[in-house]
Amino acid sequence: MTAVSKIAIAGSGVAGLAAAIGLATAGVDVDVFEAAWEPSARGSGISLQGNALRVFDTLGVWEQVRAAGYAFEGLTLRAPGPDAPVVAELPDVKTGGPDYPAGMGMPRPVLAKILLAAARAAGARVRFDAKVTGADAAAEGVDVQVNDEPAGRYDLLIGADGLHSTVRRLIDIATEPQPTGMGIWRAFVSRPAEVVRSELYYGGPMYIAGYTPTGEDSMYAFLVGKAQDRFSVSDVEAARIMHEESQAYGGPWESVRADLAAGAQVNYTWFTQHIVDAPWNRGRIVVIGDAAHSCPPTIAQGAAQGLEDAAVLTELLIERDAVDPSLWDAFHARRLPRAQAVVDASVQLGQWQIDGDRDADTGGLIFGIAQQMAQPA
Numbered sequence: 001m002t003a004v005s006k007i008a009i010a011g012s013g014v015a016g017l018a019a020a021i022g023l024a025t026a027g028v029d030v031d032v033f034e035a036a037w038e039p040s041a042r043g044s045g046i047s048l049q050g051n052a053l054r055v056f057d058t059l060g061v062w063e064q065v066r067a068a069g070y071a072f073e074g075l076t077l078r079a080p081g082p083d084a085p086v087v088a089e090l091p092d093v094k095t096g097g098p099d100y101p102a103g104m105g106m107p108r109p110v111l112a113k114i115l116l117a118a119a120r121a122a123g124a125r126v127r128f129d130a131k132v133t134g135a136d137a138a139a140e141g142v143d144v145q146v147n148d149e150p151a152g153r154y155d156l157l158i159g160a161d162g163l164h165s166t167v168r169r170l171i172d173i174a175t176e177p178q179p180t181g182m183g184i185w186r187a188f189v190s191r192p193a194e195v196v197r198s199e200l201y202y203g204g205p206m207y208i209a210g211y212t213p214t215g216e217d218s219m220y221a222f223l224v225g226k227a228q229d230r231f232s233v234s235d236v237e238a239a240r241i242m243h244e245e246s247q248a249y250g251g252p253w254e255s256v257r258a259d260l261a262a263g264a265q266v267n268y269t270w271f272t273q274h275i276v277d278a279p280w281n282r283g284r285i286v287v288i289g290d291a292a293h294s295c296p297p298t299i300a301q302g303a304a305q306g307l308e309d310a311a312v313l314t315e316l317l318i319e320r321d322a323v324d325p326s327l328w329d330a331f332h333a334r335r336l337p338r339a340q341a342v343v344d345a346s347v348q349l350g351q352w353q354i355d356g357d358r359d360a361d362t363g364g365l366i367f368g369i370a371q372q373m374a375q376p377a
């Protein structure tokens with residue numbers, strides 16, 4: 001017996017597809033509605049920490065993720081300058097436990113493809129060009145509208161529809177993501193042989209510079225600076241700006257700049273933060289992932305938290321036989337404090353960079369939050 005037999009999910013990002021895989025595997029009838037026309041083929045890389053990899057294992061996709069990504073241990077800190085001197089080699093906490101690498105980088109479109117295929121293989125129906133536009137919740141079910149047409153009655157609607165969630169608005173949650181004052185340039189580039197783990201540069205003209213390997217031949221590089229209105233610059237102009245703003249960083253950045261000059265794909269976005277206070281549900285409608293919380297990726301835990309939301313919700317829906325207040329209490333008790341801790345730490349790390357606080361205990365904060373994440377979600 002499960003608490004639901006038919007559910008709708010808005011959004012086919014990591015959170016929505018993780019919920020779809022888990023629930024469909026347990027025999028629940030799952031419809032995923034995705035507003036975009038097709039799976040995104042563009043996008044930069046993503047860092048996935050052990051606690052995210054642990055969720056992939058429970059979903060049965062760990063071996064595919066492992067084969068497609070670039071696993072690494074530890075974190076290298078370098079300083080600006082022509083030779084990019086190494087300042088420290090930090091051991092990582094294995095947040096997924098000893099069975100998984102501390103971290104892994106992979107191209108976002110590759111991860112999306114693995115999750116989409118797994119959701120469909122588990123029996124979930126995933127429809128693109130299908131925007132959830134309305135939802136009327138009654139005691140026994142939710143009537144969902146997609147593209148302004150009735151799409152059916154479900155036992156539950158999961159709003160995994162990202163930062164600017166429609167579902168969050170439909171259930172009158174007023175919390176909205178707020179800019180943190182930082183913006184990030186990201187480029188998908190080739191990996192110099194010497195880059196074998198994430199490397200970060202603090203100091204210099206940018207708040208943070210760095211890169212993470214995503215495969216034998218690839219990595220993503222990023223520069224974090226003051227948030228600026230750069231959203232309408234052309235692809236060519238974006239590559240030129242990132243090239244220019246990276247000049248203070250040497251070593252592997254020479255190779256990054258060569259790729260930028262050759263036309264590497266560059267993306268610009270702002271960091272945001274928010275967390276919805278409990279409850280994240282209104283009756284049989286709930287938000288998870290970026291719809292419920294967002295944070296600057298200063299500790300690369302955003303997607304991991306969305307995956308954990310999906311895993312915990314799935315577990316409760318499978319183990320229990322009713323969608324009742326005790327299910328929601330258990331869900332919030334397991335998810336709120338953990339997501340809040342990640343948002344707080346991520347925002348604090350960013351704020352220390354904005355304030356130029358040289359005495360800040362960056363290492364201590366990163367280590368402390370990693371130890372928390374190493375506990376089961």
Ligand SMILES: Cc1cc2nc3c(=O)[nH]c(=O)nc-3n(C[C@H](O)[C@H](O)[C@H](O)COP(=O)(O)OP(=O)(O)OC[C@H]3O[C@@H](n4cnc5c(N)ncnc54)[C@H](O)[C@@H]3O)c2cc1C
Binds near residue numbers: 013130165290
């Ligand atoms: C610059 C940057 C770097 C980051 N780096 C990392 C990192 O290295 N590691 C990490 O763990 N996290 C990182 N994150 C965070 C991570 O990207 C997000 O937390 C994660 O992708 C959110 O997943 P999601 O499934 O909740 O939402 P999304 O991935 O945003 O998916 C939501 C989906 O819902 C769809 N949608 C929207 N509205 C509707 C609707 N009404 N109906 C149907 N579909 C709808 C959207 O088209 C989208 O496909 C980073 C974030 C940023 C901004």
